[in-house]
Amino acid sequence: MNLNLVIIVSVAFAIAAYLVSKVNDKAGAFMTVAGSMFALVTVFLLRNSIGSEISFLYFNFNLTVTGWYFSLVMLTAYSMTAFFNPFWMKKLIYPAGYNFLYLLSMAGTLGVFFAKDFITLFVFWETVVWSSAFIIQMGKSRQAAYVYYVISAIGSMATLFAIMFAYGTTGTFVINEAFKGLAGYPGRAIVIFITFIAAGMAKIGIFPFHVWLPSAHGSAPHTFSPVLSGGLVKMGAFVALLSVTAFPAYEIFKDMASFRGIPLPIYFMMALGAISIVAGTLMAIKQEDAKKLLAYSSVANGGYILIGLLMLDQVGFAGGMMHIVNHAVASAAAFLSIAAVAYRTGTTKMSEMGGMIHRMPVTYLVYLIAIISMAGIPPMGGFVSKWLIFQGLADKGLIFLATTAFFGSIGSFLYVFRPLSAVFLGQTFTRDLEKKEVGFFMMFPMLILTLLSLLTGVFPNIFLRVVVEIQSAFGMLPVTLAENTIVTSNGFLDAFRVFIVFGFGFAIAFVLFVIRRKSRKVELMDTFTSAEFIHTRELLHYSHSFYAPFERLYEKAPDTMKLYHKAAVKINELGNMAESAFFGIRPARTVLLVMGMVLIVIIAGGVL
Amino acid sequence: MGALNFLYAFLMLLLVFIFQTTLTGLNRKVTARLQKRYGARWYQQFLDIFKALRKDSTSHGWVFDFGVIMALGGIMATVTFIPVAGFRAFPGTDNVFVISYLLAVGMLGMAMSAAGSGNPWASIGVGRALTNMLAYDIPLMVVIFTMIFAFDSASVGQLAEMQQGMGILGWNFFRMPLGGIVAVIALLGMLGKKPFDSFIAPAEIASGPMVEYGGKHLGFMFILHEFMTFIEVSLIINLFFGGGATIWEYMLKYAILYTFTNIISGVMPRFKIDQAVKYFYRVPLAMAIIQGLVVIFTGLGVTIWF
Numbered sequence: 001m002n003l004n005l006v007i008i009v010s011v012a013f014a015i016a017a018y019l020v021s022k023v024n025d026k027a028g029a030f031m032t033v034a035g036s037m038f039a040l041v042t043v044f045l046l047r048n049s050i051g052s053e054i055s056f057l058y059f060n061f062n063l064t065v066t067g068w069y070f071s072l073v074m075l076t077a078y079s080m081t082a083f084f085n086p087f088w089m090k091k092l093i094y095p096a097g098y099n100f101l102y103l104l105s106m107a108g109t110l111g112v113f114f115a116k117d118f119i120t121l122f123v124f125w126e127t128v129v130w131s132s133a134f135i136i137q138m139g140k141s142r143q144a145a146y147v148y149y150v151i152s153a154i155g156s157m158a159t160l161f162a163i164m165f166a167y168g169t170t171g172t173f174v175i176n177e178a179f180k181g182l183a184g185y186p187g188r189a190i191v192i193f194i195t196f197i198a199a200g201m202a203k204i205g206i207f208p209f210h211v212w213l214p215s216a217h218g219s220a221p222h223t224f225s226p227v228l229s230g231g232l233v234k235m236g237a238f239v240a241l242l243s244v245t246a247f248p249a250y251e252i253f254k255d256m257a258s259f260r261g262i263p264l265p266i267y268f269m270m271a272l273g274a275i276s277i278v279a280g281t282l283m284a285i286k287q288e289d290a291k292k293l294l295a296y297s298s299v300a301n302g303g304y305i306l307i308g309l310l311m312l313d314q315v316g317f318a319g320g321m322m323h324i325v326n327h328a329v330a331s332a333a334a335f336l337s338i339a340a341v342a343y344r345t346g347t348t349k350m351s352e353m354g355g356m357i358h359r360m361p362v363t364y365l366v367y368l369i370a371i372i373s374m375a376g377i378p379p380m381g382g383f384v385s386k387w388l389i390f391q392g393l394a395d396k397g398l399i400f401l402a403t404t405a406f407f408g409s410i411g412s413f414l415y416v417f418r419p420l421s422a423v424f425l426g427q428t429f430t431r432d433l434e435k436k437e438v439g440f441f442m443m444f445p446m447l448i449l450t451l452l453s454l455l456t457g458v459f460p461n462i463f464l465r466v467v468v469e470i471q472s473a474f475g476m477l478p479v480t481l482a483e484n485t486i487v488t489s490n491g492f493l494d495a496f497r498v499f500i501v502f503g504f505g506f507a508i509a510f511v512l513f514v515i516r517r518k519s520r521k522v523e524l525m526d527t528f529t530s531a532e533f534i535h536t537r538e539l540l541h542y543s544h545s546f547y548a549p550f551e552r553l554y555e556k557a558p559d560t561m562k563l564y565h566k567a568a569v570k571i572n573e574l575g576n577m578a579e580s581a582f583f584g585i586r587p588a589r590t591v592l593l594v595m596g597m598v599l600i601v602i603i604a605g606g607v608l
Numbered sequence: 609m610g611a612l613n614f615l616y617a618f619l620m621l622l623l624v625f626i627f628q629t630t631l632t633g634l635n636r637k638v639t640a641r642l643q644k645r646y647g648a649r650w651y652q653q654f655l656d657i658f659k660a661l662r663k664d665s666t667s668h669g670w671v672f673d674f675g676v677i678m679a680l681g682g683i684m685a686t687v688t689f690i691p692v693a694g695f696r697a698f699p700g701t702d703n704v705f706v707i708s709y710l711l712a713v714g715m716l717g718m719a720m721s722a723a724g725s726g727n728p729w730a731s732i733g734v735g736r737a738l739t740n741m742l743a744y745d746i747p748l749m750v751v752i753f754t755m756i757f758a759f760d761s762a763s764v765g766q767l768a769e770m771q772q773g774m775g776i777l778g779w780n781f782f783r784m785p786l787g788g789i790v791a792v793i794a795l796l797g798m799l800g801k802k803p804f805d806s807f808i809a810p811a812e813i814a815s816g817p818m819v820e821y822g823g824k825h826l827g828f829m830f831i832l833h834e835f836m837t838f839i840e841v842s843l844i845i846n847l848f849f850g851g852g853a854t855i856w857e858y859m860l861k862y863a864i865l866y867t868f869t870n871i872i873s874g875v876m877p878r879f880k881i882d883q884a885v886k887y888f889y890r891v892p893l894a895m896a897i898i899q900g901l902v903v904i905f906t907g908l909g910v911t912i913w914f
Binding site: 427 | 609618621662664665666671673676679684685698700703706712716720723724726727729731732736741745746750754761763820825828880882886893900901904
């Protein structure tokens with residue numbers, strides 16, 4: 001089966017899902033499972049035809065190993081999340097539309113990753129943006145969809161400009177050729193680099209475009225947030241990747257001023273990634289809504305991915321590519337487990353839940369493994385990719401980026417622990433005492449993602465071998481892999497060995513624990529309370545503003561969204577002024593003034 | 609990685625436990641003398657641990673137990689990664705990032721177990737502990753980053769060996785003095801010594817992570833604390849004080865540094881947790897970055913320079 005057919009069948013699945021949902025929405029939702037699983041399997045089988053090119057109508061595709069890698073990540077997020085869809089049909093206003101757009105956006109991402117020319121890239125890109133914007137507004141807030149759409153539009157328009165500018169300079173739309181031809185025009189190349197990468201930055205949620213993530217992730221339907229964070233955000237990473245590989249940024253900017261070997265335009269983008277890490281971490285720490293918290297963590301992780309990819313070296317780049325997989329898997333799993341809790345309790349506010357571990361132990365374990373990976377703790381995948389990024393940064397001596405990377409990494413312990421403690425640990429609320437674990441159909445995708453997190457952490461080389469192919473395809477020195485070991489110039493990591501030793505430690509501790517006298521089980525409410533009598537479970541649960549002393553330190557920090565609002569008000573005022581000048585009492589005066597100014601400019605221009 | 613490695617690892621755990629617990633006992637005496645008390649006997653710490661292990665305990669559900677096991681397991685695994693005077697239980701696992709992040713498994717387990725007890729005081733303690741970690745770890749990591757850049761190695765053992773054979777001035781503490789001072793300050797934070805002890809709150813038992821522990825759970829926490837102390841002090845000894853050519857040299861340096869932190873702790877007041885964060889981000893972080901810039905841009909400190 002070739003790529004054309006995969007995309008056509010996916011779109012056909014989308015239409016079929018729409019029609020079926022009109023009759024029976026649950027059956028339509030099962031179509032999304034079937035459609036996404038179909039795409040996952042067929043794209044996986046495309047492995048053998050990598051290197052071929054296909055044309056279809058106006059679209060030209062190029063089966064690269066990079067596209068294959070990215071689409072598998074994306075389709076994993078889509079197909080695993082699809083298992084949740086049937087259970088959310090009752091909560092959506094337009095179930096048929098949801099199912100249709102779910103599969104349509106999925107088909108769109110495939111087109112983006114395999115695009116050979118800009119037109120294909122742009123058309124499919126916009127398909128994804130539009131269809132996901134319509135899904136987001138089915139959630140809690142329409143405002144979120146507006147913000148998402150406006151930010152995406154800014155990115156898309158910038159990219160369109162870059163595409164047209166590159167076409168005007170080199171006369172071709174084929175991505176590789178158009179960008180390679182820019183080598184003779186460094187001035188134009190800077191403009192094109194910055195505008196082209198803008199769409200990617202907007203999608204991946206890099207500062208100052210990060211404002212859409214918390215609102216969109218936080219208020220999208222619970223079944224779409226995992227796709228947004230685990231999948232769609234990675235489209236931005238793909239564009240960032242194009243802007244340093246297809247667009248030979250390092251070659252074109254090599255004569256410019258640089259900081260430790262990184263040309264300033266690229267370093268500037270990496271610095272934005274670093275700001276995202278810090279801003280995302282600080283904001284995530286103070287969220288009260290579990291989904292918003294995870295959304296801000298996506299901002300921070302987007303920063304890691306961007307820094308890793310833009311390094312374009314042997315180690316850091318591999319770390320960035322690896323982090324795409326790890327973050328997709330971990331974040332999808334975390335969002336799904338929060339969705340599972342919300343399915344039972346009806347809320348994602350952390351202060352309204354507690355002690356869910358005693359009702360939903362499997363969901364708890366899924367969340368635990370996901371956050372271990374997300375915080376970059378061995379033996380899960382997130383550690384391997386962060387390790388590679390740290391090694392890459394240390395090798396180059398990029399001290400400021402490294403400082404922020406460390407901050408984000410330790411800061412992630414703080415924020416991932418909050419939902420763990422507030423939602424799953426502590427006292428179970430009275431109204432939740434009778435809640436049950438979710439059914440197997442919902443548990444299945446969560447367990448698969450959990451196993452994937454473990455797999456990437458224990459046998460990272462399975463994934464890194466593909467990364468090696470990608471690096472070779474771009475003509476870079478690939479990361480060195482031995483049997484189980486990753487070798488860098490600064491050291492090596494044998495993830496399997498770390499896992500085994502961890503198991504050894506755990507086994508000793510377990511034996512020690514078991515041979516000691518069995519402990520008496522007591523009720524959760526039976527705790528030390530300084531001689532107070534507290535009988536309300538809710539009062540004995542500490543979850544609101546968990547890091548209050550720390551949050552106090554930066555409570556006065558400016559809010560980007562507020563700055564945008566202020567700017568909007570100013571622009572509005574400016575418009576009103578112009579309007580009153582031209583359509584006020586004496587328009588003739590304004591016209592004369594403008595004409596006079598134009599005249600002065602012309603004369604001044606002539607004299608100079 | 610054969611059976612012999614696991615045997616070495618097991619023996620190492622045993623010896624580390626005996627060594628560190630003895631040292632803790634001796635240091636209780638040192639602290640007591642600072643406060644003009646007589647102090648407990650040197651083996652009192654052993655008695656405390658074994659007494660706790662023998663007593664009845666209560667459990668607040670499976671995550672309360674599981675967290676304790678995960679914490680001790682993770683910490684013990686980390687101990688076996690620490691190179692001691694050229695000895696490594698598992699060769700090739702002493703990467704500094706592996707050690708500092710594997711340590712986090714133990715901390716996560718501890719935090720999970722404490723929050724799982726259902727006592728809000730424990731959760732407050734955990735929140736403080738994590739905030740404290742965010743404070744001390746960034747300056748320390750920046751210094752370690754500088755060191756990896758300077759010596760092209762992230763292996764703790766190699767970094768220690770590179771400082772040996774050049775006399776006392778070969779130690780990174782003297783080659784990178786600002787970084788060395790940062791590391792010792794960060795060590796105070798890691799160990800939970802004053803002025804950075806507000807998260808353990810040893811003087812107010814009822815408002816720290818330990819509030820619900822008793823019996824074998826508390827015993828586990830004591831053992832865990834000894835192991836964690838060993839990891840943290842060993843990291844600094846290996847990275848900044850040249851490790852040890854022989855085991856005796858290593859133990860001597862270790863004992864001196866550990867006692868030094870206790871003496872500092874004995875005469876210090878306590879920071880509130882947000883004050884600790886402010887302090888670490890103002891002074892040590894600035895020092896760490898200046899040290900890093902000096903090393904990266906001038907090369908001063910890579911070789912012995914005075």
